Amino acid sequence: MLEVSGLSVSYSGIRALKDVSLTVGKGEIFALIGPNGAGKSTLLNTLSGMVQAQTGHARFDGVELIGRPAHRIARAGLIQVPEGRQVIAPLTVRENLELGRIAAGTRSGDRNALDRVHDLFPVLAERRTQLAGSLSGGQQQMLAIGRALMGAPRILLLDEPSLGLAPVIVREVFDALLRLNASGLTILLVEQNAKLALETAHHAAILEMGRVVMRGTAADLAHDPLVVDHYLGRTEETA
Missing domain, CATH: 3.40.50.300 (P-loop containing nucleotide triphosphate hydrolases)
Incomplete structure (x- = not known):
């Protein structure tokens, strides 16, 4: 599904990835x-x-990502849950989830996405009107995963x-x-x-x-x- 070959990345002249390949x-x-x-x-x-990579390829179902x-x-x-959660603190739990749908361009017709997230993490349903910044670290991690799932990865x-x-x-x-x-x-x-x-x-x-x-x-x-x-x-x- 994902094939990485010969991928190399440099920051300010320092090589962070060197000819990485995996499937x-x-x-x-x-x-x-x-x-x-x-x-x-x-x-x-x-x-x-x-x-951005300097050399190499990353193909997702045969389509080049680089x-x-x-x-x-x-x-x-292909949707990422970043390190450190990075939820939008001033927005509610529900608004953060909806941002995941919007950012990924997911069709609004997928009305079951929110239900699936709430089934996986019931606390997000219970706290849907709570500001994301007031959640515990664990709840924020669940929210970050739920937000990604709203984009139908x-x-x-x-x-x-x-x-x-x-x-x-x-x-x-x-x-x-x-x-x-x-x-x-x-x-x-x-x-x-x-x-x-x-x-x-x-x-x-x-x-x-x-x-x-x-x-x-x-x-x-x-x-x-x-x-x-x-x-x-x-x-x-x-x-």
């Missing part, structure tokens, strides 16, 4: 793990059109969804992602909790210093001695 299959969860600064967020931002504007990419069905890009959340909320968010995937949604996940990412994903890749250094099934990587030593042998912390 995300339709209907799977694909996880990207690695240390801070490895280029994981840069890859998502490049795929969604927020950052060089296309971000709004065209979103309207093709065919592939969902998630950047650090567990960051800063209590373990019980992390579990709730990831249970929702598993439900979405079970319904057929493809997910590309950047996650700082490597253990959780590999437990959730079908396939995964490890980025270090802008390069893919390992890739394979999530189960195989979870049992690889090098991965265990560098990423799973220490306790992952969530605030």
Whole structure:
């Protein structure tokens, strides 16, 4: 469904991604793990059109993404949930959700989108008139995911969804992602909790210093001695 080949990105002369190649299959969860600064967020931002690549290709169902504007990419069905939620604090929960529909150019005729979001995250229905900035961190993360879902994504890009959340909320968010995937949604996940990412994903890749250094099934990587030593042998912390 998504094929990345030879992708390289530079900021101010510093190479953030170096010849990155990977394939995300339709209907799977694909996880990207690695240390801070490895280029994981840069890859998502490049795929969604927020950052321009210098070389390489990214094809979504055979259509080249590199060089296309971000709004065209979103309207093709590749929608990102950014790191840090980035909800619009002065707007209500309902208004934030509707912005997701508008930004992706989704037909207003999809009257079931809001019901599906409320079914996935009932708290968003309960707090639909509440200002987004007054929600808890976990509720804001649910709102950010719900906003993306309002755009009817065919592939969902998630950047650090567990960051800063209590373990019980992390579990709730990831249970929702598993439900979405079970319904057929493809997910590309950047996650700082490597253990959780590999437990959730079908396939995964490890980025270090802008390069893919390992890739394979999530189960195989979870049992690889090098991965265990560098990423799973220490306790992952969530605030």
